[in-house]
Amino acid sequence: QVQLQQSGPGLVKPSQTLSLTCAISGDSVSSNSATWNWIRQSPSRGLEWLGRTYYRSKWFNDYAVSVKGRITVNPDTSKNQFSLQLNSVTPEDTAVYYCTNMDVWGRGTTVTVSS
């Protein structure tokens, strides 16, 4: 079955870049049927979808309006994983970040934005 293993730092300074990685087992990041998403959860915003990458003969990305311009979700076919980069973070970006194919979820990474 599909499993998702998240990695990345739990503390990021304001104005810097948040970077997380999600390693996939049991499926391929290049699957023609799956989408690979990043979602965050905070008490103030609830569950908030951030963006996704997926392959349908070529690579596609979709991003939430709330973070567009600051976010990049990239596949890494050599390592069968995908990543999240969120630039220019502020304390409002403090949340638990999850990777998911909308069925299976990673365990979550608590990210705090603080100096």
Place this chain on the structure above:
Amino acid sequence: QSVLTQPPSASGTPGQRVTISCSGSRSNIGGNTVNWYQQLPGTAPKVLIYNNNQRPSGVPDRFSGSKSGTSASLAISGLQSEDEADYYCAAWDASLNGWVFGGGTRLTVL
């Protein structure tokens, strides 16, 4: 303010049947399928229902989902103490071009 609307709380006694509603619009529930997730404290959400009414293997048949127009419902029959959790609905929104979620319903088993 969440795009999908759920009641903030629900409750029932063991053995009872409880229903949680999720209201949206034509751009999300009205035109796409609905997923339901269960989240226990300190854990990641777990899919209970996908494609409106399909259960992944391992999810008890006490959990069922339905959809009508721009609304969806999750029903839990034979309520058990371990069902105490937060429940979220989700759907793809064609106007926003992204997934949208309900604000969550906290289920208490009395």
